[in-house]
Amino acid sequence: xxxxxxxxxxxxxxxxxxxxxxxxxxxxxxxxxxxxxxxxxxxxxxxxxxxxxxxxxxxxxxxxxxxxxxxxxxxxxxxxxxxxxxxxxxxxxxxxxxxxxxxxxxxxxxxxxxxxxxxxxxxxxxxxxxxxxxxxxxxxxxxxxxxxxxxxxxxxxxxxxxxxxxxxxxxxxxxxxxxxxxxxxxxxxxxxxxxxxxxxxxxxxxxxxxxxxxxxxxxxxxxxxxxxxxxxxxxxxxxxxxxxxxxxxxxxxxxxxxxxxxxxxxxxxxxxxxxxxxxxxxxxxxxxxxxxxxxxxxxxxxxxxxxxxxxxxxxxxxxxxxxxxxxxxxxxxxxxxxxxxxxxxxxxxxxxxxxxxxxxxxxxxxxxxxxxxxxxxxxxxxxxxxxxxxxxxxxxxxxxxx
Numbered sequence: 001x002x003x004x005x006x007x008x009x010x011x012x013x014x015x016x017x018x019x020x021x022x023x024x025x026x027x028x029x030x031x032x033x034x035x036x037x038x039x040x041x042x043x044x045x046x047x048x049x050x051x052x053x054x055x056x057x058x059x060x061x062x063x064x065x066x067x068x069x070x071x072x073x074x075x076x077x078x079x080x081x082x083x084x085x086x087x088x089x090x091x092x093x094x095x096x097x098x099x100x101x102x103x104x105x106x107x108x109x110x111x112x113x114x115x116x117x118x119x120x121x122x123x124x125x126x127x128x129x130x131x132x133x134x135x136x137x138x139x140x141x142x143x144x145x146x147x148x149x150x151x152x153x154x155x156x157x158x159x160x161x162x163x164x165x166x167x168x169x170x171x172x173x174x175x176x177x178x179x180x181x182x183x184x185x186x187x188x189x190x191x192x193x194x195x196x197x198x199x200x201x202x203x204x205x206x207x208x209x210x211x212x213x214x215x216x217x218x219x220x221x222x223x224x225x226x227x228x229x230x231x232x233x234x235x236x237x238x239x240x241x242x243x244x245x246x247x248x249x250x251x252x253x254x255x256x257x258x259x260x261x262x263x264x265x266x267x268x269x270x271x272x273x274x275x276x277x278x279x280x281x282x283x284x285x286x287x288x289x290x291x292x293x294x295x296x297x298x299x300x301x302x303x304x305x306x307x308x309x310x311x312x313x314x315x316x317x318x319x320x321x322x323x324x325x326x327x328x329x330x331x332x333x334x335x336x337x338x339x340x341x342x343x344x345x346x347x348x349x350x351x352x353x354x355x356x357x358x359x360x361x362x363x364x365x366x367x368x369x370x371x372x373x374x375x376x377x378x379x380x381x382x383x384x385x386x387x388x389x390x391x392x393x394x395x396x397x398x399x400x401x402x
Contacts, residue, residue, distance in 0.1 A: 027150065033100040034156045034196045035248050037146060040093035041160025042244060044142065047086035048135050049168060051128055054079035080117045083131070087114055094142070101149050108141040152193060159189045163247075167240025172220070172229040175236070179216040183209045198249040200354060205243050207358035212239065212365060227372040235364040242361055253357035261360065265352045272348055289329075296325040 027033050074082070087110045094107045113134040139161075147154030163186060166178050187206045194202035212232075219226040227235075245251035304318035359366075 028100045028102070030152070030196050031198070031249075033097055033150070034152055034193060035198070036093050036096050036100070037153045037156035038160035039248055040090065040097070040142070041157040041162075042164040043086060043089045043093065043160075044135070044139050045161045045164035047083065047090070048132065048139070049164075050079070050082060050086065051132050051135055054082070054128070083117055084114070090138070090142070094145075097146070097149070097153060101153065103149055108138060108145050110138060113138055152196060155189050155193060159186065159193065160244075160247075162186055162189075163240065163243055167236050167243070169233050169237050171233070175216060175229050175233045176220045179213045183213045197247060198252070200253045200350075200357060201246045201249070203350075203354045204253045204357045204361055205246055207354060208239075208243065208361045208365075211358070211362055212236070215365060215369070225373060227368040231368050231372065232365075235368045239362070239364040242363070246361065253361060254353070256357055256360035257353075261356045265349075265356055268352050269345075269349060272352075273345065276344065292329050296322070296329065300325060 077085070090110055097103075098107050113131065116131045116134055143154065143157060146157045162182060166182055166186070168174070168178070186209060190197075190202040190206045215226055216229070216232055219229050219232055226232075242251065246253055300318050300321040303321050304314045307314045307317045
C-alpha cells in the first residue's frame with residue numbers, strides 16, 4: 001500500500017469524500033494540488049535561472065540611516081536574499097502539496113541549498129557552481145518525490161518547469177532550441193492534465209504554444225513576414241507570464257474576450273450549425289423522411305377515399321390527417337435531433353471559444369507580427385543606385401551632366 005493510501009486508511013476517511021485521481025484517489029483538492037505543483041516547477045526554474053545569471057556583488061552596502069523614498073523592490077534584493085525567497089517558496093509549495101495529497105512521510109529538504117548561502121548582510125558567494133549543483137539535486141529530489149506521490153502532480157511539476165525554461169529570453173540559437181520539439185511534449189502534458197487544470201487553460205495554452213512554435217520556425221528560416229528571432233525572444237517573456245497566469249487560474253481566458261469576440265464566435269457557430277443541419281438533412285432525407293412521407297401520403301389517401309360525404313369533407317379529412325401526420329413526424333424526429341444538436345453544439349462552441357481566446361492570449365506575438373508587417377510599408381524601397389544618398393538631396397538630372 002502506498003503512503004498516500006496508508007494515510008487515508010489510518011485517518012478513516014471515505015474515498016468518496018476526497019477528490020479522485022487515476023493514480024491515487026486520495027487528494028483533497030486535485031486542482032489546487034496540480035496548480036501548486038505547476039507553480040513549484042516554475043519557481044524552481046526561476047531559482048536556477050537566477051542562480052545562473054545573478055551578478056555577484058563584492059560587498060553588501062550597509063543599510064542607510066535614512067529610510068528610502070519607497071519600499072525596496074524585488075529587483076533591488078541581493079542575489080542570496082532573492083535565492084532565500086525562492087527556497088522559502090519551495091518549502092511552502094512542498095508543504096501544501098504534502099497536505100493536499102495526505103502525505104505523512106518526509107518531504108524534500110532545502111537545507112543543503114540554504115547552507116551554501118551566506119548570512120544576511122554578507123557578500124554574495126563568488127562561485128555559484130556549488131549552489132547550482134545543490135539546486136539541481138533539490139530539483140531531482142522534488143521530481144522523484146512528486147512522481148512517487150502522484151503521477152499528475154509530477155507531470156504538473158515538469159510542465160511548470162519546462163514552460164518556464166521555454167520562455168527564457170536568449171539569442172537566436174537558444175530560441176530555436178527552446179522550440180525545437182519541446183512544445184510537442186508540453187502539449188502532451190497539457191492534454192493529460194486538461195481535466196484538472198482551470199477551464200479552457202490547457203487547450204488555449206496548447207493552441208497559443210503551437211502558434212509560437214510556427215512563428216519561431218518561420219523566423220528561423222528567414223521569413224520576411226515574421227518578426228526577427230530577437231524580437232520574438234523579447235516578446236516571449238511577456239507571453240510566458242500570460243501562460244503562467246492562465247494555467248494557474250490567475251487569469252481566466254474568457255476575461256480576454258470582448259463584445260467583438262463574442263460576435264465573431266456567434267457568427268462562426270451559426271455558419272457551422274447551418275452546414276451541419278444541411279448535411280444532416282441530406283443524410284436522413286432518403287433513408288428516413290422519404291419512407292415516412294410515403295406512408296403518410298398513403299394513409300391520408302386511403303382515409304380520404306374511405307371518408308363519406310362531399311369532396312369538401314374528404315379534402316378536409318385529408319388535410320387534417322396530413323397535418324396530424326406531419327406533426328407526428330416532426331415530434332418523432334425533432335426530439336432526437338435537438339438532443340444530438342445540443343451534444344454536438346457544445347464542442348463546437350468550446351472550439352470557437354478556444355480559438356478566439358488563444359488569439360487574444362497571443363497579444364505579445366500579435367503585436368510583434370503587426371510591427372514586422374508594418375515596417376516594410378513604412379520604408380520606401382530605394383533603387384540600387386540610390387544607396388547612401390539622402391532623400392532630401394535632389395538627384396542629378398541629365399541636363400546637369402557635362
